[in-house]
Amino acid sequence: MSMKSAALIATTALLPMAALSQELPDPKVLVITMFDGETQPWLDNLDLSEEIAIPGLPESAPALSCNDDLCVMTTTMGFANAASSVAAVALSDRVDLRDSYVLVAGIAGVDPEEGTLGSAHWARYVVDAGLRHLIDPREIPETWESGSLALGTSEPGGEDGWTAGTELYELNADLTQRALEITKDTELADSEQAAEYRATYTAETAQGAPFVSACDTLSADTYWHGAIIAKEMENRVARLTGGNGVYCTSQMEDNATLAALERAAQAGKIDFDRIAVLRTASNFDRQAEGQTAAESLGADSGGFGPATENAFRVGNALAQEIVSNWEAWADGVPKEN
Incomplete structure (x- = not known):
């Protein structure tokens, strides 16, 4: 190593982080998507020609796609991939996210009482559907209605169990509210197939056209489906949020994503x-009347296209x-204009 190189390394090591970060990409917004179908509309509609390779990203999506203001990344699906x-x-030293807004934008299943195919929902609470005890319904006591119970408890509805600490995240209410105000009149995509499928449901919300709202989302590695499990999940959201949460969407990553972001914030x-x-919403989380859960799970509802487009x-x-x-957002979420 030359004396000049050694001096440069020594000088760099003494520079404050603020000076070093001036040379790093510092997007105003980082968009997190979970698979290619969610990522593609961002690539198709925005000029994101700059790539920033990040060690630790999956081989199928090894880099951020960026312009000067916005970057998009793809985690790949499930808790392990999202968190990693x-x-x-x-935590990378190749991008400075200290002032960035982070937007998770992806598709989900939806409660037909709270949303419809293609509808868009900003989360207030993000709840983990796992991290619980589960006994097969065929082996539960006759007096139990469910085999699902909180960690550290001995029967459904029991209290004073133990937690892993990532079961519940409450997002910044001011940001969620501003997001809803800004986007509530967005023109949403729809399809004839989705309209025909949603007509098979009796809930008024399910039958209607896509819309934008704020409610709450539930994360699980298991892609569960059906009215019985959905009722358990509604109860879980209510219990963990102290009755304040309104379950509407189900997806496979968000608690894991937030756990990683929480560590980065710390x-x-x-x-x-x-x-x-x-x-x-790309699909309903339960069957329509006259339909089995298996039929519903395997149905092509026509919601995938509108959902991926509307997430963008x-x-x-x-x-x-x-x-x-x-200028209005740099120091934090501004009040409504």
Whole structure:
């Protein structure tokens, strides 16, 4: 090593983080998607030609796709992939996310009482559907209605159990509310197939056209389906949120994503108050009347296309508001204009 190189390394080591970070990409918005179908609308509609390779990302999606203001990443599906990918980016020394807003934008199942195919829902609470005890219904006591019970308890509805600490996240209410206000009138995609399928449900909300709302999302590695499990999940959201949560969407990553972001926030790498979670409905989480759960799970509802498109349309409406009015957003979520 030359004396010049050694001096440069020594000087760099003494520089404050603020000076080093000036040379790093510092997007105003980081968009987190979970698989290619969610990522593609962002790539198709925005110029994201700059790639930033991040060690630790999956081989199928090894880099962020960026412009000067916004980056998109793909975690790949499930808790393990989401946590690993998000941690790799959030803790990376190749991008500065300390001032960035983080937007999770993906598809989900939806409760037909709270949403419909193609509808878009901003999360207030993010709840883990796992991290519980589960006994097969065929082996539970006759007096039990369910084999699902909280960790550390001995019967359904029991209290004073133990937790893993990632069962519940409450997002910044001001950001969620501003996101809803900004995006509620977004023109949403729909399809004739989705309209025909939603007509088989009796719930008025399910039968209607797609819309934007704020409610709450439930995460699980297991892609569960059906009215009986859905009722258990509704109860879980209500219990963990003290009755304040309204379950509407079901997906496979968000608690894991938030756990990784929480660790990054504790390390001073991101601002946890700048996280928004958007999920759009690609399918109903339970069967219609006269339909079995298995038939519903295997049905082609026509919701996938509108859901992936609307995750972009609604998410991008918020992202572009942040980017185009950065002076107002730079120091935190602004009040309504």
